[in-house]
Amino acid sequence: MTYLKRSPWIIHYDASSCNGCDIEVLACLTPMYDVERFGIVNTGNPKHADIFVVTGSINEQNREVVKNIYEQMPDPKVVVAVGICATSGGVFRECYNVSGGIDKIIPVDVYVPGCAARPESIIDGIVKSLSILEEKRTKMNTPAAKKDALGGGIQ
Amino acid sequence: MMSPVYGLIYILLAPIAGGLVAGIDRKITARMQGRVGPPLLQPFYDVGKLFEKENLVVTRSQDLYALCYLVFMLVAGALFFAGGDLLLVIFAFTLSHIFLVLGAYASSSPYSFIGAERELIQIIAYEPMIILSAVGMYMVTASFFVSDIVVSSIPIVLYLPGVFIGFLMVLTIKLRKSPFDLSTSHHAHQEIVKGVTTEFTGPNLGKIEIAHWYEYVFLLGFIFLFFAFSIPIALLAIAVAYLLEILIDNTFSRVKWQFTLKSAWIIAGMLGLINLAVLYYLSGGLQP
Numbered sequence: 001m002t003y004l005k006r007s008p009w010i011i012h013y014d015a016s017s018c019n020g021c022d023i024e025v026l027a028c029l030t031p032m033y034d035v036e037r038f039g040i041v042n043t044g045n046p047k048h049a050d051i052f053v054v055t056g057s058i059n060e061q062n063r064e065v066v067k068n069i070y071e072q073m074p075d076p077k078v079v080v081a082v083g084i085c086a087t088s089g090g091v092f093r094e095c096y097n098v099s100g101g102i103d104k105i106i107p108v109d110v111y112v113p114g115c116a117a118r119p120e121s122i123i124d125g126i127v128k129s130l131s132i133l134e135e136k137r138t139k140m141n142t143p144a145a146k147k148d149a150l151g152g153g154i155q
Numbered sequence: 156m157m158s159p160v161y162g163l164i165y166i167l168l169a170p171i172a173g174g175l176v177a178g179i180d181r182k183i184t185a186r187m188q189g190r191v192g193p194p195l196l197q198p199f200y201d202v203g204k205l206f207e208k209e210n211l212v213v214t215r216s217q218d219l220y221a222l223c224y225l226v227f228m229l230v231a232g233a234l235f236f237a238g239g240d241l242l243l244v245i246f247a248f249t250l251s252h253i254f255l256v257l258g259a260y261a262s263s264s265p266y267s268f269i270g271a272e273r274e275l276i277q278i279i280a281y282e283p284m285i286i287l288s289a290v291g292m293y294m295v296t297a298s299f300f301v302s303d304i305v306v307s308s309i310p311i312v313l314y315l316p317g318v319f320i321g322f323l324m325v326l327t328i329k330l331r332k333s334p335f336d337l338s339t340s341h342h343a344h345q346e347i348v349k350g351v352t353t354e355f356t357g358p359n360l361g362k363i364e365i366a367h368w369y370e371y372v373f374l375l376g377f378i379f380l381f382f383a384f385s386i387p388i389a390l391l392a393i394a395v396a397y398l399l400e401i402l403i404d405n406t407f408s409r410v411k412w413q414f415t416l417k418s419a420w421i422i423a424g425m426l427g428l429i430n431l432a433v434l435y436y437l438s439g440g441l442q443p
Binding site: 006036043045047076140 | 189194209354
């Protein structure tokens with residue numbers, strides 16, 4: 001019996017997005033889609049979150065911020081890149097200040113394309129990430145991983 | 156007459172009852188907002204999940220403080236349901252919250268600091284009214300012991316209407332409901348990150364959540380005392396009071412801490428103290 005899949009809490013970070021995807025992420029919380037049906041809560045605190053939802057691409061301003069939020073989240077955690085900018089940089093990929101998608105900085109587990117990504121596909125992406133989250137939890141509990149965490153964790 | 160059996164029953168069953176209350180709360184809140192809402196058992200899933208997560212702490216003392224919060228909440232509730240001294244119960248209850256504040260201060264995070272300061276302000280705001288409730292019950296039943304108050308056939312609420320309204324007011328603060336959810340709240344809306352619980356992760360947050368369930372049952376038990384003369388009326392009063400809290404929660408936006416402190420003290424002073432003064436005058440002394 002696992003509770004992780006029944007109670008995924010997300011943190012949403014807007015990395016240089018045009019707000020198109022952000023509005024669609026927030027639309028998931030409205031009575032129309034109501035993701036709280038699945039126990040999904042938008043926490044706003046990386047230390048309480050299980051899923052990191054990023055919109056927009058990486059640039060010099062937010063490189064450290066994205067990394068910092070990711071590192072503050074307790075294991076097991078997954079990253080969902082929402083929108084085409086977050087997955088690859090989209091139309092802005094050639095810009096002088098844009099490095100590309102979120103996977104340039106942190107490991108991304110689920111890519112949700114779209115400009116803007118529709119709420120249905122965002123929910124679908126988050127539900128897909130739940131099985132990855134579960135996989136990471138089982139991996140975390142193996143003796144080898146536990147030994148590794150004790151020896152090489154952030155002190 | 157103290158009865159430890161009831162204390163033991165509280166320790167075993169209160170998390171289940173408290174979790175269900177939290178689940179019903181979330182469901183009704185969702186329906187009030189036109190949403191379907193989470194499953195009824197969602198609070199249990201949440202806490203189950205929190206214990207599956209990694210325990211990430213800034214300092215190890217946070218573990219101790221989170222545990223102390225839970226333990227002293229348990230002590231306060233168990234003493235209350237075992238029929239102990241109301242003043243001792245309130246003392247243990249306040250102490251448990253001090254541990255939560257210390258835990259937030261231990262983590263030298265600015266968000267956690269603001270949350271801790273706001274939690275302290277909330278304690279200052281509700282404490283006088285809770286003590287006045289205990290004093291009022293003493294004036295009516297001539298005993299501070301819950302076991303004596305609960306068997307008294309006097310309809311306490313008719314003697315203490317002002318105190319009861321004041322208690323409902325601080326109940327809003329205690330249940331972390333809008334407009335007084337300053338230090339942290341159960342809703343998805345974000346305040347100063349997550350206030351007093353910002354730096355607690357995984358199992359520690361789970362312990363705080365379970366302590367909160369114990370707190371729910373203890374506070375609803377306190378409402379019971381006002382109506383102890385008739386059990387059906389008492390249960391009805393608890394249900395109505397809780398529904399009223401949910402309605403208030405969904406109707407009002409959050410206020411500033413200055414207003415919280417002022418309104419809590421003014422209502423405690425106006426309704427509580429005047430109620431007690433009138434009672435004192437009519438009874439012609441402390442003994443009823």
